Amino acid sequence: MIATPTKSDVRFYPTRLDLAADIREKVVTLLNQSLAATLDLKTQTKQAHWNVKGKDFYQLHELFDEMAGELEEYVDMVAERVTALGATALGTARVAADNSILPEYPLDAIDGDEHIMALADRYAAYAKHLREAIDATDDLGDADTADLYTEISRTIDKRLWFLEAHLVNRADIA
Template identity: 45%
Template sequence: MPEAFVAGLNDNTRHKIVDLLNARLADVISLTLAVKQAHWNLKGPGFIGVHELLDEVADRLRESSDLMAERAVILGGFADGTAEVVAEKTKMKPYPLNESELQFHVEALRERFVDVGKRVREALEEAGEIGDDDTEDLFTEVSRQIDKDAWFIGANMPPKG
């Protein structure tokens, strides 16, 4: 493992945290690509508002990816964010292709945001148990943003019942 730029964490802890960061990095990159897939292909009533929202959401997800990747490097690891690694490591359900209906995309994205958000919350708990409060805090920040964007996207769904 390369040199770490943080004091107070032993090598074993740093290795575990870097692995945890890279696991969630794969999910967040995968989620970003799903958002862009929807952004490019959706059509229907409310198109422009959702289309623009998804660009903003993708930007925020990229910021979250940067936080996780940079933290992995600060801890002396490497950020594993190539398309090949993400395709292999993501736990997110594959995003459907050849869909254009706006409501389909809204529901598919909301479902994936909730799923990735759950894994990020699990990661923040694990980081705390391992003893890295700073990474726990980072995951808390990412979790809050994912929850907020899930809500923004889900607000475009028609009322039930």
Template identity: 35%
Template structure:
């Protein structure tokens, strides 16, 4: 049991905790997929993608930390264990081995689409349950949408 007391009702805390936990695993997995692609990308756009992927990994990790800290601030634990991420993430899986630059762009667009779709649902779910968490999720989603746009722009 947490020693942190929240001003949220139990119902609102539970709704918010569910939204934060889902966001946490998606953001952790997005960072892992980004790093896997970073290590294994090849092709004519290798260098720019290699650098871009490092940027998105840092961004996803920072957002995951904010989400986890928000969960703790409302009195619930954050679960970022590998098994939890593997079982509950909505991020499409990345195959092992090398991956072409075009495949990376498509993979990242699909990953962002999945995460953003779920983040928007979480924004709606927390609207009345916890506007503070909603605000946090809105800011993170804005950044995710910007990064998604940058990958989409690479397709021409």
């Protein structure tokens, strides 16, 4: 069971932002869940970057590093949105580990295909989370946060496509 940050974990500060406090609390809870998943995906992508071996080593090493860099930007964007809503971003490694929606990375992955499969699975789960967050924040009337999620979602879908392109002749894509 994933531990979800609670309202008591997050400190809210006064703000002139015109979103109602109850809406901000719901959005911040979702954003902090996303922050945990984004941090986790970034570190899992770096795990692949550091450890990939095989005939496509150089290309995958570079690709995974670029992907991790993009995720680092999204970590910052999500955390800053939390603080813009007058709350505390919960972004430590321990919080991320406790609250991520992603499964643990297979630490025994070595060759490129193993890393590509592991990352594709995690990018797909993260993409699903982002689409759900777009709908949830839109339903709550926070178009700005929905737009942030939409921006991230476009890149994550593109990266999932890049990963799956390596698996085009494999039965592993469902």
